[in-house]
Amino acid sequence: YINKLGDIEKRVVELTAKNVKKVYLRGIEILEEELVRLKNFYELMMSRKLDTNSIAYNDTLMELSSFFKSYIIKFEAQDIPVSIDYPLALDDMDIQGIYYVKNYIESIDIENRFCNLFKKKDREKLFYDYGVTYKIDCDVILVNLFELIINNCIFSTILGNEVTNLEISEYEYEFLEKQFKNICNNIAEDKVIVSEESNIIELIEVDDSFNTEADSNLDYNDFEKITLILMEAIEVLVKRLRIEDEVVIRYIKKYEKRFIESVLSSIKSNTFKSMVTVSKNKNEQLESYIVDDESKLDDESFRKIFNEILDSTSIIEKIRIIKENINAKKDFIDILESECLFGEEYLMLFASLSELELAILGSVVFYEDIRMREINILEFLLNKKTETTLWKIEYLKFMKRQSEDKIRSIEEHMNKIN
DSSP: OOGGGOSHHHHHHHHHHSOHHHHHHHHHHHHHHHHHHHHHHHHHHHHTOOOOOOHHHHHHHHHGGGHHHHOOHHHHTTOOOSOOOSOOSSOOTTOOHHHHHHHHHHHHHHHHHHHTTSOHHHHHHHHHHHHHHHTOOTTTSOOOHHHHHHHHHHHHHHTTOOTTOOOOOHHHHHHHHHHHHHHHTTSSTTOEEEETTTTEEEEOOOOSOOOSSOOTTOOGGGGHHHHHHHHHHHHHHHHHTTOOOHHHHHHHHHHHHHHHHHHHHHHHTTOGGGGOOOOOOTTOOSOOOOOOTTOOOOHHHHHHHHHHHHHOOOHHHHHHHHHHHOOSHHHHHHHHHTTOSOTHHHHHHHHTSOHHHHHHHHHHHTHHHHHHSOOOHHHHHHHOOOOOSHHHHHHHHHHHTSOHHHHHHHHHHHHHHO
């Protein structure tokens, strides 16, 4: 109630002039009204949600329905009595209670409306490409779908492709990277053109040679031209997608600032590839990495890799280090037990593993169970006693989120291992 009064002076007058109990009761009324409106909007949002296999997305949206039954206005108005796992492209962690959930549902609805402008098969192909690139199962991983789509949409617009074309080839990625770095190194001066007639931003290739190491001392003034290109691309895609809803446009413009900062930072740090999802062939497999017991690391090599993982702040980078250097089962278990991963990072690592690798880990987690009787993972997951080892706890959480078909397949691998 007080927050709705606007400036601080009005709030002070209201608190001093009125009975505090009346202020409190009016606040209760406002929250009750907000709850009814939010429930109605939640139902609208669910009616136009994305058709996707993302477990985190689907589970979070279903979980939100219980908020309207569990939210206690009088005593726990600041709490959020539901689990919200799926990340937003733009989250606001400074608000609490019903207002956080309201912002979350409204933001998800905006992201849904944008993503639904693209065909399901094109969205799914993009998620597949992302999964192949990082050896991750996109159905399981906590990745924001709006962010993947709009990033490739922006770069596709810059390349002059159809705005709904989300596929970017390896050649196109290399072309983009080269042009951006040329601009940073002042090689492409005055060669970047915005075509007003076609609303397509063209990058004119002017030099096949360029310094791949951008000057790390560059400040954002050096990136003014790139910033203008990105802003123009976003303006063009809004027009081409015929987005007229001001709410969606404001959300995209708000995302624009974060996106541009990320692109500029990636150019400076030579990690631009993390901004683009490059298209892959369908015959490229997610499950290309096998834990092999034959190549155990010596102690010094293991410590070096452990420290490298610990120093990294990116889970994608941590997974890359593990996959490129850890091949023996014992080393893999030692890495898990060294606790150089944190929270959801375990989930992301497990999501990057093949079913055989998950079965190998499962044979460790369920060791006592499978010694005594036939393997039944579903039963083990239901009856497993509390684990004390962190990675095993996270493994059980991960397995409980898998489909029954995938669990049965892992079970078959475990039987072969046994």
